Amino acid sequence: MxxxxxxxxxxxxxxxxxxxxxxxxxxxxxxxxxxxYFYPLPANVQAQTQEAIEQGIDGIIVYIHKQGQQPEYFANGWHNRKHKIPAYPNALFKIGSIRKLYDAAALTKLAAIGRIDIDKTLADYLPSLIGRIENADKITLRMMVKHKSGIPNYTDTDNFDWSITYPDPTR
Structure with a gap:
């Protein structure tokens, strides 16, 4: 029982x-x-940019460069919604920290194939930075990718202006 x-x-x-x-x-x-993931993919890149806009992104630019072909640009949405400026191929956007991922991946690939040495300094690769960036001769690429260089975020300075727009070369 x-x-x-x-x-x-x-x-x-x-x-x-x-x-x-x-x-x-x-x-x-x-x-x-x-x-x-079960929905069909958009028919082309322009349709994908439109889908991104419909999902709430203010503006998007896609750059595609296939070897042996001219680069293609796709832009959709707003560069500046407030001022009704549409997105254009060479517009600058605040992309936040996501760029760091791409920078680190590119640096890793270049180091893996021996094109760069991540333990060399900024001054080794960009001598023009000597005197313009403090300690450029001591800051290594490894420090940069780890965000331990000591260089302040220039977009946080009082004189940095995100509202600057550059002319659209496609117009």
Whole structure:
């Protein structure tokens, strides 16, 4: 009798756990994002930029350069929504910290093929920075990619102006 009760209790616990698990998955899982992978891809890059705008991005620029071909630019949305300036291929955007990932990946690839040495200094690669950036002769590329160079964020300075726009060369 005692074993029979334990088996029933174990079965009831398993059923309860299954119900709780399935309910949690149904209620808390981000289904809209999971199902997104089943949607067809946009037909071309311009359609993808439009889709990004529809998902809430203010502006987007895509640069594609295939070996042996002229570069292609795709722009959509706003460069400056407030002033109604549309995005254009050479517009500057605040992209925040995501650029750091690309910089680190590019640096790693160049170091892996022996094109650069991450333990050389900024002055070794860019001698014109001597006197313009303090300690350029001591700051290594490794320090830069680890964000331990001591160079302040120039976009936080009072005289940095994000509102500067550059002419659109395609117009």
């Amino acid at each position: 005692i074993q029979l009760k334990n088996k029933k209790a174990l079965t009831l616990l398993r059923i309860a756990a299954l119900i709780v698990t399935l309910t949690s998955i149904y209620i808390f899982a981000p289904w809209q994002f999971a199902l997104y």
